[in-house]
Amino acid sequence: MTSRPISRRRALALLGLGTASVATGTVAWATGVGAPGQCSRLRPGASGEPLSQPQVAASVNGVLDVALTVGPGVRLAGRDTSAFGFNGTSPGPTLRAQPGDTLLVRLVNHIDQPTNLHTHGLHVSPHGNGDNPFVTIEPGDSFDYAIRIPANHPAGTYWYHPHHHGTVADQIFAGLVGALLVAGEPDLPVTEDVVLLVTDTTLDDAGRVVPPSAMARMMGREGDLVLVNGQHEPVITAAPGDAQRWRIINGCVSRVLALRLESHPLAQVALDGVFLPAPVDRDQVVLAPGNRADLLVRPTSDGRYRLISDPYNRGSMGMMGGMMNGGHAATGPVTLATVDVSGPRTISPALPATLPAPPAPNGLVARQRQLTFAMGMGMAMGGLGMDGMSFTIDGRTFDTGRDDQTVQLDTIEEWTVVNDGPMDHPFHLHAWPFRVLAASAGTPPTGVRQDVVLIPARGWVRLRIPFSDYPGRSVYHCHILDHEDLGMMATVNVRT
Numbered sequence: 018m019t020s021r022p023i024s025r026r027r028a029l030a031l032l033g034l035g036t037a038s039v040a041t042g043t044v045a046w047a048t049g050v051g052a053p054g055q056c057s058r059l060r061p062g063a064s065g066e067p068l069s070q071p072q073v074a075a076s077v078n079g080v081l082d083v084a085l086t087v088g089p090g091v092r093l094a095g096r097d098t099s100a101f102g103f104n105g106t107s108p109g110p111t112l113r114a115q116p117g118d119t120l121l122v123r124l125v126n127h128i129d130q131p132t133n134l135h136t137h138g139l140h141v142s143p144h145g146n147g148d149n150p151f152v153t154i155e156p157g158d159s160f161d162y163a164i165r166i167p168a169n170h171p172a173g174t175y176w177y178h179p180h181h182h183g184t185v186a187d188q189i190f191a192g193l194v195g196a197l198l199v200a201g202e203p204d205l206p207v208t209e210d211v212v213l214l215v216t217d218t219t220l221d222d223a224g225r226v227v228p229p230s231a232m233a234r235m236m237g238r239e240g241d242l243v244l245v246n247g248q249h250e251p252v253i254t255a256a257p258g259d260a261q262r263w264r265i266i267n268g269c270v271s272r273v274l275a276l277r278l279e280s281h282p283l284a285q286v287a288l289d290g291v292f293l294p295a296p297v298d299r300d301q302v303v304l305a306p307g308n309r310a311d312l313l314v315r316p317t318s319d320g321r322y323r324l325i326s327d328p329y330n331r332g333s334m335g336m337m338g339g340m341m342n343g344g345h346a347a348t349g350p351v352t353l354a355t356v357d358v359s360g361p362r363t364i365s366p367a368l369p370a371t372l373p374a375p376p377a378p379n380g381l382v383a384r385q386r387q388l389t390f391a392m393g394m395g396m397a398m399g400g401l402g403m404d405g406m407s408f409t410i411d412g413r414t415f416d417t418g419r420d421d422q423t424v425q426l427d428t429i430e431e432w433t434v435v436n437d438g439p440m441d442h443p444f445h446l447h448a449w450p451f452r453v454l455a456a457s458a459g460t461p462p463t464g465v466r467q468d469v470v471l472i473p474a475r476g477w478v479r480l481r482i483p484f485s486d487y488p489g490r491s492v493y494h495c496h497i498l499d500h501e502d503l504g505m506m507a508t509v510n511v512r513t
């Protein structure tokens with residue numbers, strides 16, 4: 018079964034839809050959510066304020082015991098909004114744990130749609146009340162998660178967000194994100210260690226989240242407001258000579274961040290939470306939705322320098338060409354934050370020449386598979402996307418009850434993920450991180466494990482995946498979360 022390209026006529030017809038229905042049915046909009054295309058947009062009430070850090074919930078004696086209440090009513094961009102948060106803030110509290118800890122999270126649902134919790138990037142069990150994407154927490158209900166982080170888990174920058182199929186994009190766009198840090202050695206010689214959790218959203222002038230048009234869902238929505246820790250263009254202060262660690266998380270629904278800092282190289286030390294073998298100086302760091310990068314920033318002279326995300330072409334919907342490109346209003350570079358460098362010069366120790374990248378697992382490859390991500394009209398099995406638009410993996414949309422891949426526990430597999438379409442799709446696998454072996458773009462692999470990789474339009478990526486430690490069922494999907502909600506997700510069942 019394959020999908021066929023969208024005709025120009027068909028795509029134009031889809032433009033006029035503007036409904037809020039998705040593959041799994043009609044979305045019940047929560048209180049305070051506006052209608053598509055109405056009203057003027059919210060203007061930030063504050064820009065250029067000092068960068069704030071989310072509150073921290075830290076583990077004690079091996080346990081991080083925290084209640085997270087999902088509800089409307091948070092402050093974003095210096096304005097009161099009816100967007101969603103955890104415990105009244107967006108981002109929610111930063112969860113700080115150690116390898117070997119257990120996360121005991123009581124998730125309380127105070128919105129009027131089902132939700133759940135995913136600990137993105139953690140190599141933990143997907144079973145039962147672990148990192149289980151099949152959990153449904155109905156409005157008014159709560160659920161007790163117990164997520165055991167193994168003692169040998171790499172330290173680093175991870176994040177959490179809801180993963181209830183059909184509402185993932187809406188709930189992240191509405192603000193439900195938080196950082197999750199696993200502590201551990203080494204301590205880098207830095208003067209600041211900060212989380213920069215980047216999100217985008219669109220709010221009307223009453224502070225209500227504006228749902229996307231049907232076309233924006235298909236393209237993957239991008240919000241008008243790009244925020245860092247819920248702030249608009251915050252300012253980070255530094256002294257010349259400082260070394261700061263910026264843990265950048267791309268929490269956007271669809272937006273690819275192409276980051277650069279004016280007049281400075283970015284020394285990348287980690288990707289998707291995991292240390293690289295050595296720091297790498299980059300002019301630009303590209304993060305697909307879900308990716309993280311830890312950067313060391315070392316300003317040397319006084320001045321104000323913007324952290325910018327440049328426009329990134331995610332492709333277009335085939336015959337619609339540039340007209341549909343991106344499906345979003347924002348054009349041109351976006352300023353995420355500014356670093357304000359002044360004061361007495363400090364002297365930071367030199368960067369370590371090497372970093373403790375986790376060793377690559379050795380072993381024979383037990384099995385090779387090929388997976389194909391595609392989009393098209395009407396020919397897919399197992400259900401259709403919006404009005405016949407399908408977002409498929411191997412010709413099928415998501416079915417929670419179907420095992421798409423069955424894998425033997427404690428074996429290593431090689432998956433070649435092919436993108437058959439004209440738009441980029443970021444591939445994400447829960448619970449079992451992978452290494453990139455090769456890619457159609459010819460980009461040299463980093464050699465370290467990661468959990469999201471961008472599969473370019475008409476391209477492919479080859480991955481090596483150790484399905485170690487944890488049996489159970491979980492999912493892989495496109496991390497353009499509108500595509501995931503429209504069906505571009507499938508299941509993997511790892512069996513003993």
Ligand SMILES: [Cu+2]
Nearest residue numbers: 442495497500
């Ligand atoms: Cu996609």
